[in-house]
Amino acid sequence: MKSNLASPLMLVFAIGLLVTVCLVALLFGLGSRLGVFSMASFIHPVPVKSLPTHADNSTRPAQSSMPSLSNLHMATDDQGVHRTISYSPADAFNLFFDVGGVSKGTTFEARWYALNIAGKDPQIPIETMDQIYDGVSTTLRFHLTNTEPWPAGQYRVDIYMSGNKVGEVPFSVP
16 A cells, blocks of 8 residues: 555645644744834834833843834924925025934934936035934934025935935925
């Protein structure tokens, strides 16, 4: 009589597939409900919440977080209070954003573009500036001035963290 190995192999394959599906569902379903992580954290870095501590505080889980950038905005003042996306030709451009979970020494870069200004290539930055994170500040600022009035038109600033684009803000000079 000839033995048939196909049935036991199919059973092992089916069990393995079932275990894999259950693990994936557990990780992404239960993990996101606990606030530990979510599928979105693999798409856009977001802070990772620490696990709850024990009632007696005898064992504290390590607090870790992924680098994050938030509250990205332009302003007319040096403190970031007067938010805008429209500047007068004599204004300085001020970009602000908050950071979290960023290591000291991380490089941030602002690339400023004039998108529809005569004589300016919209693919080439009109200015590029770097800032090394001090490990202390929670809000960072980039400041751009011009010796002449800004030409009317559309502008954009792109923000890079360690060489990776993490945000952009369009703005204009009417």
